[in-house]
Amino acid sequence: MSKTIKDLTAGTAGGIAQVLVGQPFDIVKVRMQTSAKGTYDGMLHCAGGILKNEGPLAFYKGTLTPLLGIGVCVSIQFGVLEYTKRFFAAQNAQNGVGGPDGRTLSSAQLFSAGVLAGTGNAFVSGPVEHIRIRLQTQSDINPTYRGPWDAMKKIYSSHGIAGIYKGQNVTLLREASGYGIYFWAYEKLVQREMAQKNIRREDISPAKAVLYGAAAGYALWAVIYPIDMIKSRIQTDGFSAADGQKYKSILHCRISRQSPKATPSANAAAQSKLNRRNNAKQAQMNKRQSLVSATRIFSGVDGAPRIVAVIPLTEDVRAQNVSSILAESLDVPIDHVPELGVWKLRAERFKTSIHFVNLPYRDFYAALDACKVADYVVFALSPTVEVDAWGDLLLRTLQAQGLPEVISAIAPGFPVDHKTRPGIIKSLLSFMQYFAPRQTRIFDLNAGPDRLNALRVLTEGKPDDVRWRDGRAWMLGENVEWLDGSLAVTGVIRGAQLSADRLVHLPNFGDFQVSKILSAPSLRQSKPRNATGIDVEPVVLAEPDADDADSLVSTNDPDDMANEQTWPTEEEMRDADDMNDEIADLPEAEKGTTRKAVKRVPKGMSEYQAAWIVDDDDDGDDVDGDGESKEDEEMEEMEQEEMVDMPVPEEDNEMDASSRKSVAFKDLDVEEEDRQLQSWRDRQREEQDDLEFPDEIDTPKDVPARTRFQRYRGMRSFRTSPWDPYENLPRDYARIFQFEDYKRTERAVHRRAEQAGAGVEPGTRVTVFLKDVPQDAAQHDPRYPFRNTEYEGSVRSKDPLILCVGPRRLRVNPIYSQHTRGGGKGANNVHKFERYLRHGSTTVATIYGPVVFGNQPCVLLKETTDPQSPCLVAMGSFRNPDTMRVIAKRLILSGHPFKVHKKTATVRYMFFNSDDVLYFKPIQLYTKHGRSGHIQESLGTHGYFKAHFDGPINQMDTICMSLYKRVYPKWAELHQEKRDPLPPSDAMEE
Template sequence: MRSVRRVPVKALSKKIKKHLRKLDRKHKANQIRRNKKDAVLAEKRHLGSKDGPPHLVVAVPLHGGLDMTSLLNLVQNSEGNILHEDDSKNGKFALVSPKMKQRWCFVQANRDDLHSLLDLVKVADTLLFVLDPEEGWDNYGEYCLSCLFAQGLPSFVLAVQGMNEIPIKKRNETKKQLSKMIEKRFPDAKLCHLDTEQESALLLRQISTQKQRHLSFRDRRSYMLAHRVDFQPSDESGLVGTLKVSGYVRGQELNVNRLIHIVGHGDFQMSQIDAPPDPYPLNPRVHKPKVKRGQDVEMADDAGNCAEMEEDVKVLMKADPSAQESLQCEVVPDPMEGEQTWPTEEELNEAEESLRLKVQKKVQKGTSAYQASWILDDEENEGEDDSEDDSDDDDMDDDQEYAMDEPISEEEEGSGQEEESETVTIPDSTRDDKYDENLDEAEEEQMLEKYKLQRQDEMFPDEVDTPRDQLARIRFQKFRGLKSFRTSPWDPKENLPRDYARIFQFHDFFRTRKRIFKELAADENEGAMVGWYVTVHITGVPLSVLEHFNQGSPLVLYSLLPHEQKMSVVNMLVRRHAGNSEPVPAKEEIVFHCGFRRFRAAPLYSQHTSADKHKSERFLRTDAAVVVSVYAPITFPQASVLMFKQRSNGMHDLIATGSLLSVDPDRIVIKRVVLSGHPFKIMKKTAVVRYMFFNREDVLWFKPVELRTKWGRRGHIKEPLGTHGHMKCHFDGQLKSQDTVLMNLYKRVYPKWTYDPYVPAPITWVKSEVQIDPTEVDME
């Protein structure tokens, strides 16, 4: 008989629970996967449908020799589609397909206007890149692609027209070359041909069914592209008034109580949101007046007018003054806040006298004050190495028998000690005259020039020359010495500039961002829904905005999240653009494209580290990521950052790309300067150093600061020698004659208030053939 194995009940229950937990995890993973798939399908079906906004397609020509008119005409003539011409001169039209239940809005981008191109990409659902069949794209097309990739690309389609016009023998070779060119920028992308109406229908189907790519800075904000704009003056001059912008709501719901940002023009308030009839309906309704028998023609006309009145504009929302956000962007500083008393003249004089301390030393009788100043202190003798010669120790014991613990007779104590030792007081300026008598000033100047010539090629950016026409303690009065750059404390609220009284600051920026995003997710159905065609009434808008739109430039609107109109210190993490070899010095005005904003400012560069303090950079380097700090309106990450340098001829060169890091005014950026000196006379652990300072007062002022050398020695200043800046220094070891003594000084730096929301339109970009060596550019 076969034996039956008995399994304990507890072990069986554990096995069943483990199996059930495994099945639960599997079902949960399948459910999450199914929900994500359904969300993607719902997004595809919503975009371009009757309940969603039309599919916004921006056609971008990447070559100057392309004829966009013939391509757009081919798309318009698709069979079975209803054409709505909005602005045929500027290449704007709408297509409605009742068969596919889809609708599209096509806009042709002006490749010569970089700002218009970037603004259209901010709101586009799909980019239609049009390539040349032989060359693909030119230099300007490559430059535009670099800017678009840095800003963030939505879904895109590659199309080429005119491939059938190429001879059959060269057609295959041309296709291979074009495919190799496309793989560098667009891996795994398919190229669509547009030569027939059937191919244009396939293009529309691909645009409608492809997966949508998201841009981080527009996922949590509502935005719209203006289709119609009207201006109603509010004053007698007619320069300021209410701007009525009509368009489709995209992204998120549009709340009338929030602020709205017109890209390139500033922040404004909304007063009202209307709901006019949809200009591109998927199923247009035909109103046929019903005429009864016996009813005359005039009654029929009245019935038609009533039908038109039903389609009048409906008011959706009006702004609530109590709940509407304010346009205040700066804090009004209080001049009496943080008032402090300044030291009196008596306190300043006492501080000066404290630097001139007198030193008392016990030396042999007959020793002059000049000789006594060269005798080492007891602390220095105790710090000497034990590896000195025995003969030196014996001589020291013979000369200083009075310091031993052996008993001494009264006669020796009365006669010998008085003859061999006495107490000498050394004032601050004891040996100035005698030391300067042996100093050759001509030789000093000659050696100084020699050192400067030798150091020209080896000087690193932080090393500076001490000025000779100004006291160093005045030139570097804002600097301080640190025992350790990494561990030394630095109060972020100490000695703040006046501009810090004008900005806003978060107690915890990332926590506030998380709370605001959570509130936005909870506030549903509070405004105009996504896909509605609305008219937004924007108050206090200048007339120049309407003129900008009438010239053919796109008008893009973005709603602002709470606090995004307020000024603060914005930190951006950027990296040098590979196509630009020219260094960008500090204090130069740069054009920023940060998310949906565009402004000008002179940035402050610093290193990107995990420490609390960050060293400042002189210019934007090519080898590592750099943090750029500017005064700018608050923007919540994530947001892309583009930095452009303005040429003198009006062109904008892309110099760096990156992303928004944080909004933190407490981020400490430290500037370091290094003062260097050279050893003049070298003893065992002491040395006379010159050329670091050039007067006695500076040596006394910087005496507490620690010294270091390029060969790793550390020390400190003991006392000044003479009046020409020579000083006696003590180190932890003997110096080498070729060594250099350094002193590190640190100062916190702040960005300058150079924020300017107005950015002039750039002219067409032309590739610069001049290559500049960064090492030849003055870093100051």
């Protein structure tokens, strides 16, 4: 009998013995692996349950399948193992290692032999174990399969060969790793015994051989048991979702967790009557406590007033009528209702106070500011006039900014016929639910019950929180006056604690320091009183700490001496002194003789039209003066030639609204109209070209490419090639502050603000004194993380826009860059510059501006000729102040393969002289069909060159070279809109 037949016979006999002995243990293992958590307390509990409920023969369920297949499995396993061991022994004998006959195998050889044996075994053991596990886990009552052959037939007919081999991947992993460890451990123990006692393998006693086999078996199961657990669950799982499949893959099975409520014991406990009653009671108490805590600030005689912003959305509606009709339901005397501004009202019937903020129609920015501080916003609708474009713009902007509790109502004075009333209300509700989906009804203020219900919502309900206001103190100014040289703002603190050490922001005017915070009397009193009712002086509640108070310094001071520079020579210093002397000798200009400023405006433009032109001395597309392309430079020169000088009045063209309306618009001449039309068409064509051929430009013929693109560099990989973020930074970069860890700083700021005693508690009526506020703040009296949306026009990088972020409004010239999926930075934190803000795309806008904390809403607006009707360009949220973010502008130089031979091509039209070819030779080339290559040599003097690529190319391809340059944003400025003085009202936010 040959050696191979002996191995197969021994393997078969061993496999049958293994099945007969191990089958009872295996069924217990499978039952515990596949049952729900908590079904069995342990191995004995499971075995006892099987014996009691199913009888002793149940331990041998599914035995026929492994008996028929295990012989073949183990035969293949031992056959492959012995063949592999003999192969390695022969290799060792040739190399002179592993003893005289090479049979002493190394650890790697033993493990490899076990892996190959397990892999060969898995192709037979996978289907065998699948059928066996299906038979072991099925119920005795109405079993699915009558036996192994029936199981194979049904599974194959329904799911094919893939159903038979279900779980084969995890079976291969288990068998390969397990038997690699098993045979390595067994052979190493045997080799150790032979070496210690200097005996042959045949001389090892059977007892020790069994002991070594048991030890190797323990090592096998220690490694493969987690894998076997996954295998059992996958092979007992359904074949599809219709069959109750729970696991989609090995990874899904590994991370899936089973709910404890799925177990019989836990489920029974959770569904008990007592537990259900306790859970309901706890949920009720939590909701009640949440409601009480949320409305506690409004409770009591001196509680904080509920701020209600009333915004008309159509021209025929007045906010004054809406607030007055609501107040009539309170049964309180009404003397005068202001048309605009804040109207304070005490609702004794509901034991609260209301401050109505009446807003005019088409006052866009006032509506935005009012909603920043309001608890409720009432949108007044008309049943006869549709909401126009301005109302739609306002609603979209407020939706992006964050809306408080919304109430939609039909304004009084518009009686609705009973027949048409349901249809009108349904139409208005459908419209408003798009912007505030939680609305369930429209209140008709012409009906008494609806007025009372609307008033109940305003006085008894819990207003929704605006998330970006959480953790911040804010206040609606009820009274604003100048006291002792400071601006004194009186109101009730809302949100979080107000600290005198922190800066406060006045919309339309900027940030200011607090000099002190005093207590203020309630609305029912003229002066503060003590417990006995005697008038007392206001109490100082908080004063700034000189060591901890915030500074007004928002930008860093650049140190020019830290740059690399040469010291000026004596001659240069002498020339500078002479120039200063000449300037000092000039007489002072007489009053009224100052030369008027001059603007560059197009020909044919009137002085009134010139007033709308914004000076853009520094609005070039690139900070370094490098234009987009030759065509851009030529267009700029042509535009400059068409411009004329126009004097600007000393008043800086400030005019009131009435003067704007009285000036007639002057039509431009035909030539100017044609020029502006052509300019608009060129811009549209440029945007379309950038969309179809992004970043591609033509190499100029009259300027060497090495000069035109001297500020650009090549990169082997845009995501991984290193880029030093501190290299060649502009001077403006020295003005910004850098956080060592922004997230840690944000957490520290929030923790400090939440500490007890950090400031004056919310709900306290105070007077806040602000230092160094300009006088016009009291005269004009201010009242209160992008995605391109509906704006269809082109928006280029550095186009002037208005950014609304949290309580601030800034004039910005943002630059745009790609938003990587998942917010990843790549290995080098380099992001591609985008020339345009694309419609419907997600883009990152970057500016130099004030840092904010939290996920603040951001809205980008574009000004129009109507200051109260800007265009909504984009909406998003604040991301982070990442000063290490490198925004790289890409240019693509393209060439044509003039001649092609397999992987080599002669390229033309990328350069036009040989010096440029040598200059850009180190930079990698690529084609639009996915090939990459390098310049080999220059050919001739006209810019032709030979290039070699990593694969064959054809003449239909395009050769490209990418060049990159870092670009920087511009500094943001505070946006200040001109407003007419209104009745005393103000808004202040921290």
